[in-house]
Amino acid sequence: MVLLPLSEAVVGGCFTPVALIASDFDGTLTHQGKLTATVLESLQALAFVNIPVLIITGRSAGWVEAINSYLPIIGAIAENGGVFYRKNREQPEFLTPIVDIEAHRHRLRQVFQQLKTVFPNLKESADNRFRITDWTFDVTGLTPSDLQNLSQLCQESGWDFTYSTVQCHIKPFAQNKADSLIYVLTTYFPQLRREQVLTVGDSPNDESLFNPLLFPLSVGVNNILHYTDQIRYHPQYVTTKAENEGFCELATLILKLIDVLPPSS
Structure with missing residues (x-):
C-alpha cells in the first residue's frame, strides 16, 4: 500500500x-x-x-x-x-475490567517469566511498577522474527501482544x-x-x-x-x-x- x-x-x-x-x-x-x-x-x-x-x-x-x-x-x-x-x-x-488487580498482575508476571525461558535477555521495563492492565519489557535488541515469536507465545498463553518503538506489551485480548x-x-x-x-x-x-x-x-x-x-x-x-x-x-x-x-x- x-x-x-x-x-x-x-x-x-x-x-x-x-x-x-x-x-x-x-x-x-x-x-x-x-x-x-x-x-x-x-x-x-x-x-x-x-x-x-x-x-x-x-x-x-x-x-x-x-x-x-x-x-x-x-x-x-x-x-x-x-x-x-x-x-x-x-x-x-x-x-479493561479487572476484578482483582493483584491477581491480574501476578498472571502477567508469570507470562513474562515464561517468555524469559525462551528469550532470557528480556528486560522488564522500568515503568512496570506504575502499570495496571498490562506488562512491558524493552523492545531494544529484538528482531522482527523475535517479535513474531513473542506474539505467538503470548497468544498460546491466553494473552495478546503488541509493541512500539519503546516497549513490548503483554496485554488482555481486545x-x-x-x-x-x-x-x-x-x-x-x-x-x-x-x-x-x-x-x-x-x-x-x-x-x-x-x-x-x-x-x-x-x-x-x-x-x-x-x-x-x-x-x-x-x-x-x-x-x-x-x-x-x-x-x-x-x-x-x-x-x-x-x-x-x-x-x-
Whole structure:
C-alpha cells in the first residue's frame, strides 16, 4: 500500500472537518524520547482553535496521569487502551475490567517469566511498577522474527501482544487503542462523527487506529515507514518529517486550512 503525502489531503479537503485529534505519544509527539517546545506550541495552538488533542499511548497509567495534568490536552488513554484519564477528573476510568488487580498482575508476571525461558535477555521495563492492565519489557535488541515469536507465545498463553518503538506489551485480548478510543468518543464526545476524528501514530501498537473501517482519516509521522511491512493497516497519509516534527507539520497544515496561520508560515 502506498501512503499518500499530506499534500494529497489538502487537495482533497480531507482535513477540513477535523474536530478532534487522537494521537500517540512516543515517537509521534516526542523527539528521541523528549518533548519539545514546538510540540507544546502546536498543542496549545490547536486547543486555542477548539481542535482538542486526546493522547492515546502505551505508556503506564501512572505516567499518563502526570502528562494529562500538565499538557494542553482533553484527556489521555494509557496502556494501549486500558485506562482513561479525563481532564480535570481525579479518578481514572478502567476501560479493561479487572476484578482483582493483584491477581491480574501476578498472571502477567508469570507470562513474562515464561517468555524469559525462551528469550532470557528480556528486560522488564522500568515503568512496570506504575502499570495496571498490562506488562512491558524493552523492545531494544529484538528482531522482527523475535517479535513474531513473542506474539505467538503470548497468544498460546491466553494473552495478546503488541509493541512500539519503546516497549513490548503483554496485554488482555481486545485491549487496543481503537476500541478504547471508540468507547471514549461514544461516551464523552457523542456529537462527533468518526470522519471528524483524525488518528495519528508511528508504530505497530498504533495499527488499530489506522483501520479505515473504524477511522477513515489517519496520519502516520514519517517514522511509520520503518514498520509498514510489519502491520496490516496503514495510515492514509504520511508526513514528510519524522517524530515530533511530523506532528508539528500536520498541526501547521490544519491551522492553515482554518486560516489561523498565514500561508507563508
